[in-house]
Amino acid sequence: MDFKKYKTFQVVADTLNLTRAADQLGYTQPTITLQLQSLESEVGHTLFNRVGKKTFLTPAGKLVKQYMDRTFALLEEMEEELRKLENPHGLLTVAAPEFYCTHYLSLIIHSYISQNPQVKLQLFSCDSNDAMKKVAANEADLAIIAGPCNNPSMESLPLGKEDLVLVTTQELFDKNDIQTLMKKYPFITYKSGSNIQRLVNACLEEYHYSPGSYIECVTDETIKRTVLYHTGVALLGSALVEEELKRGILTEIVRFPAKIETSMVILKKRLDEKNIHSFAEIVRRIWAEM
Incomplete structure (x- = not known):
């Protein structure tokens, strides 16, 4: 014809x-x-x-x-x-822990949408393990995680590193010597099977700290809030508690040389998709600036 x-x-x-x-x-x-x-x-x-x-x-x-x-x-x-x-469009779903959602992704999303108005962004707040599962199941297009990604089908793009800090409230620290504090109060930590559990355990072993009791939480934000209620001690990334440490609400018991690695994970077979590639580029650029 x-x-x-x-x-x-x-x-x-x-x-x-x-x-x-x-x-x-x-x-x-x-x-x-x-x-x-x-x-x-x-x-x-x-x-x-x-x-x-x-x-x-x-x-x-x-x-x-x-x-x-x-x-x-x-x-x-x-x-x-x-x-x-030729241009990003349609739905893009991102999964990440609550702290990354509120402190990093809110700014990144604003910048991305202003440049790509045809994209509708959906944000899932969940722990790193669940975020990786969502990516593997194509329920999320990409994820921001704390800790390693050992799934061979995924590409892990490093974003940054932060210290691990053992903290408690200034009030508990003032009322107890370190030995009493560590024995009397529970260790508030991530739920079993957390993506950074091995790193947490290594830090506790290095500090010769064997908690008598535990409180397990799903997210790092929940851990921090539980600590802020004078409940016990916790091992958290320095970025999460930086403001409270500066204000004297929390106090640093010990800072470890081990680092939490923050990464963006994407299925390798989807790396070149327009939406994913464009969002990944802006995440890496803005994250480096922050």
Whole structure:
């Protein structure tokens, strides 16, 4: 099918005037006439009749025009959808622990959406393990996690590192010597199977601290809030407690050389998807600046 001839037919059928059709198409009138004659020969029907100086569509011409209008509308729709593939659009789902959501991603999302208004962002707040599971199950397009990612199907892009700090409230610290504090009050930590549990255990062993009792929490924000209620001691990333340490609400018992690594994880087979790639780029740039 020669779409050029059909397009010429459509314009002539819309205008019913060869002069105006020639102006729109940029062809000479003889060229248009030759294309229409060729098309009529191809379809086996006369498509136009002339009465005096007026041009009319024949019944066959009306039928062909109906189909051509639908065909070219579909082609325009296809071209529009193909143009969308050149720019981020549609839904992008990000999973991350609560602290990253509130302190980092809120700023990143604002910058990303201002640059990519056709993208609808969905944010899941969950622990790092669940965030990785969502990515693996394609329930999230990417995740920000604390700790390692050992899934071979995922690409782990490092964002930064932070110290691990054993903390309690200034009030508990003032009322108890260290030995009493460590024995009397529970250790508030992540739930069993946490992504950074091995790192936490290594720090406790280094400090020769074997808690008598534990309180397990799902998120690091919950751990911090529990500590702030004078409940016990906790081992947390320095970024999470930096403000409370400066204000003297929390106090640092010991800071460990071990670091929590923050990473962005993406399924390797999806790295080149437009939405994911564009969001990953802005995350890495803004995270480095913060």
